[in-house]
Amino acid sequence: MKIIRFKFRKTEKVKYVAHVDMINAFSRALRRAELDVYYTRGFNPSIRMVFALPLPVGVSSDSEYVDIWFNTEYECRYALNKFSQALPDGFELLEAYTIEKSTLMEDVGSAIYGFRVNCNGNLKKALDKLISLDSIEVEKSNKKGLVNILPYLYKIDYYDENRFTVLCKAGAKGNLHPRLLLKALEKYTGIQVEELSINRNKLFLKVQ
Amino acid sequence: MIDLINVEKPARYTGGEFNEIVKDHDKMQSSYAFCFPDIYEVGMSHLGMRILYHVINRRKTTVCERVFAPWTDMEQLMRANKVPLFSLETKKPLKEFDIVGFTLQYEMSYTNVLNMLDLADIPIRRSIRTDEHPIIMAGGPCAANPVTLEDVIDIFLIGEGEEVMNEVLDLYEDGKSAGQSKEDFLKESVKIEGVYVPKYHDFDKKVIKRIIKNLDSVSFPTDSIVPYMNIVHDRASLELFRGCIRGCRFCQAGYIYRPVREKKASTLIEQTKRILADTGYNEIGMVSLSTSDYTDLKTLCDGMLEHTEKRMVNLSVPSMRIDNFSIELMNRIQKVRKSGLTFAPEAGSQRLRDVINKNITEEEILTSAKIAKSGGYDNIKLYFMLGLPTETDEDVIAIAELAGKILDIFGRKSRINITVSTSFFVPKPFTPFQWCPQITVEEMIRRQRLLRSHIKEKKIKYNWHDFNTSVVESAISRGDRQVGQAIIKAWEKGCKFDSWNELFDMEKWEQAFSECSLDIYECASKQIALDEELPWDFIDIGVKKSFLKNEYQKALREETTENCREHCNNCGIAKYRCGVCFEDNKI
Numbered sequence: 001m002k003i004i005r006f007k008f009r010k011t012e013k014v015k016y017v018a019h020v021d022m023i024n025a026f027s028r029a030l031r032r033a034e035l036d037v038y039y040t041r042g043f044n045p046s047i048r049m050v051f052a053l054p055l056p057v058g059v060s061s062d063s064e065y066v067d068i069w070f071n072t073e074y075e076c077r078y079a080l081n082k083f084s085q086a087l088p089d090g091f092e093l094l095e096a097y098t099i100e101k102s103t104l105m106e107d108v109g110s111a112i113y114g115f116r117v118n119c120n121g122n123l124k125k126a127l128d129k130l131i132s133l134d135s136i137e138v139e140k141s142n143k144k145g146l147v148n149i150l151p152y153l154y155k156i157d158y159y160d161e162n163r164f165t166v167l168c169k170a171g172a173k174g175n176l177h178p179r180l181l182l183k184a185l186e187k188y189t190g191i192q193v194e195e196l197s198i199n200r201n202k203l204f205l206k207v208q
Numbered sequence: 209m210i211d212l213i214n215v216e217k218p219a220r221y222t223g224g225e226f227n228e229i230v231k232d233h234d235k236m237q238s239s240y241a242f243c244f245p246d247i248y249e250v251g252m253s254h255l256g257m258r259i260l261y262h263v264i265n266r267r268k269t270t271v272c273e274r275v276f277a278p279w280t281d282m283e284q285l286m287r288a289n290k291v292p293l294f295s296l297e298t299k300k301p302l303k304e305f306d307i308v309g310f311t312l313q314y315e316m317s318y319t320n321v322l323n324m325l326d327l328a329d330i331p332i333r334r335s336i337r338t339d340e341h342p343i344i345m346a347g348g349p350c351a352a353n354p355v356t357l358e359d360v361i362d363i364f365l366i367g368e369g370e371e372v373m374n375e376v377l378d379l380y381e382d383g384k385s386a387g388q389s390k391e392d393f394l395k396e397s398v399k400i401e402g403v404y405v406p407k408y409h410d411f412d413k414k415v416i417k418r419i420i421k422n423l424d425s426v427s428f429p430t431d432s433i434v435p436y437m438n439i440v441h442d443r444a445s446l447e448l449f450r451g452c453i454r455g456c457r458f459c460q461a462g463y464i465y466r467p468v469r470e471k472k473a474s475t476l477i478e479q480t481k482r483i484l485a486d487t488g489y490n491e492i493g494m495v496s497l498s499t500s501d502y503t504d505l506k507t508l509c510d511g512m513l514e515h516t517e518k519r520m521v522n523l524s525v526p527s528m529r530i531d532n533f534s535i536e537l538m539n540r541i542q543k544v545r546k547s548g549l550t551f552a553p554e555a556g557s558q559r560l561r562d563v564i565n566k567n568i569t570e571e572e573i574l575t576s577a578k579i580a581k582s583g584g585y586d587n588i589k590l591y592f593m594l595g596l597p598t599e600t601d602e603d604v605i606a607i608a609e610l611a612g613k614i615l616d617i618f619g620r621k622s623r624i625n626i627t628v629s630t631s632f633f634v635p636k637p638f639t640p641f642q643w644c645p646q647i648t649v650e651e652m653i654r655r656q657r658l659l660r661s662h663i664k665e666k667k668i669k670y671n672w673h674d675f676n677t678s679v680v681e682s683a684i685s686r687g688d689r690q691v692g693q694a695i696i697k698a699w700e701k702g703c704k705f706d707s708w709n710e711l712f713d714m715e716k717w718e719q720a721f722s723e724c725s726l727d728i729y730e731c732a733s734k735q736i737a738l739d740e741e742l743p744w745d746f747i748d749i750g751v752k753k754s755f756l757k758n759e760y761q762k763a764l765r766e767e768t769t770e771n772c773r774e775h776c777n778n779c780g781i782a783k784y785r786c787g788v789c790f791e792d793n794k795i
Contacts, residue, residue: 031484058212058213
């Protein structure tokens with residue numbers, strides 16, 4: 001058994017592919033590639049793979065990770081080439097390396113998101129105001145109560161009137177949904193923000 | 209463009225799936241927008257669309273792109289932002305295509321045809337359209353009665369499309385390069401067999417259905433598009449044969465797709481290998497009207513399983529007949545994965561099964577249930593029809609009794625779940641029951657209640673179909689040009705997605721019909737006299753009207769008819785000189 005970790009990009013072209021659908025697309029690509037993948041046992045055998053952190057629908061990423069189990073001891077470069085050729089356009093494999101034990105989901109620590117927006121006020125001032133607050137309470141994306149997102153917000157970098165990046169907590173033990181930040185911006189600063197695009201620029205994994 | 213973040217399931221509108229074909233329009237002689245008048249998940253599950261997408265795109269001179277009906281949330285945004293309906297591949301507005309073709313799979317999608325044209329900013333009536341507008345084409349099983357939509361559609365293709373589509377496109381492209389107009393093309397196209405152009409039709413002549421004589425010789429899409437999102441039939445489809453030997457008297461497909469033509473097992477196994485390599489699907493559906501009637505099923509299954517099993521790929525058989533269902537076959541297919549079983553006895557009593565020519569006995573049904581039990585299945589679905597011609601209360605109650613007998617086989621303490629589903633009989637053109645009335649709404653409600661009151665076991669669940677949609681379906685399916693006007697009226701009142709319960713609005717349909725001086729309930733439940741001329745008489749579907757009449761009379765006498773492999777009943781289809789009619793030199 002061999003576990004290979006792939007780093008990949010989910011580009012604009014496929015940003016509307018939901019996470020579950022991406023799992024299917026990857027499974028089909030692996031079967032097309034005729035790679036000797038490991039199947040889980042049971043009534044519905046599926047290819048064993050683990051993704052780092054689901055992306056919200058409509059968000060692209062330059063920094064996604066998936067661990068895939070193989071029965072054959074492939075060279076990473078070979079597996080990457082075969083898999084790459086079978087993947088649909090819009091997904092780009094960047095790196096592949098062997099790992100001993102997959103703790104991918106637990107390893108996720110933080111992320112940087114890049115936002116492109118249109119807004120009807122001063123974006124810089126609004127961002128400065130947001131980060132200076134004592135608490136930032138917004139309605140959760142599942143509409144089940146309020147959540148204070150301030151502890152998850154590490155750093156905001158303003159680029160120009162349409163662009164900024166956010167370094168934030170990410171992963172199973174606390175995660176900032178990037179759209180909640182836009183909601184918070186509207187709620188606390190009064191400006192109207194139209195989302196043009198959100199990209200996950202980076203996903204930081206704890207070193208094993 | 210539309211910001212897709214604001215719509216439900218944006219992947220319906222993005223395209224870009226694996227195996228999608230994108231061509232440069234500037235390098236093509238003509239462009240074809242293939243429209244399925246329902247949402248993406250439904251349309252992409254349809255094999256016919258996948259075949260024709262592939263057939264047209266194999267042409268070096270033609271580009272074919274897909275268009276589906278946008279769901280209501282998307283439609284609202286499109287209308288608000290004045291975005292006209294566009295194709296998935298290149299997001300090109302429909303209006304800019306040379307030909308816009310609709311596939312008519314069920315009557316309840318007709319209002320969507322109109323709505324899609326309107327969303328594309330194309331006038332729905334052909335009389336208003338000009339040379340500037342695309343040619344509006346339609347085909348598919350419902351085109352067997354093209355009359356209802358003949359004020360909308362410029363050109364209908366009757367029968368199977370693989371060959372006639374190429375002939376029509378050749379003609380169009382030749383004409384276009386010679387500088388001919390749309391009208392010139394339409395006038396000229398009536399010379400092609402299988403083409404019906406309402407404007408230029410000579411009613412002294414019949415329109416003759418087209419078929420593919422040898423299915424091994426036409427190309428089949430093994431590298432079909434693999435959608436990202438979960439669609440209704442999320443698997444590769446492999447077509448085993450066309451047509452059905454059975455001749456169930458209510459079933460339109462059983463007559464209009466005659467004769468039965470099988471693909472060779474060797475062709476199918478080769479196609480299986482290519483499907484696995486080209487799509488990566490983990491399930492292949494063995495598709496046809498009655499899959500278990502495939503003559504060499506054992507060789508085929510062995511051959512397919514040899515390639516699918518080691519890849520953890522499942523085979524599914526969606527239309528298995530209960531009578532020749534064998535334990536061997538069942539065990540073969542369930543090796544990889546096990547799912548529930550679906551049987552369609554259609555009628556509860558032997559008397560009524562004889563009337564509809566569903567040639568299975570109760571004993572055969574119960575034997576199948578025993579086999580299913582020993583195979584370890586614990587989920588059985590049973591499909592029946594209510595309101596079949598000559599149905600009595602005893603026949604209705606017999607449905608509950610039959611389900612009870614099946615339950616007895618499994619035992620009342622077993623883990624078995626039996627689901628009984630009923631739909632209402634809808635008379636369809638080109639069937640022996642085309643003259644028959646649909647039962648009235650009052651009768652539908654009464655018989656449904658009668659059945660429900662006789663299903664008392666908790667392990668038997670009863671699902672029923674909405675009666676109003678069956679009324680509309682009946683009125684449209686045997687409709688004429690005036691009914692066509694009512695369909696347009698209904699759409700003007702806001703009807704669309706009529707096969708979707710949450711959007712279906714009976715009141716609007718009632719009004720639309722009455723404003724066209726029609727009573728929708730009368731249209732649905734009228735008995736047509738045998739000597740009356742039928743709106744679809746000018747279509748030659750291959751099966752003789754005299755044969756259908758004879759079948760109808762036999763039905764009333766409760767006489768059955770042997771299937772095409774047992775005995776040739778001289779239905780007329782042998783004139784195509786292919787398929788089952790010529791197996792073992794039967795004729």
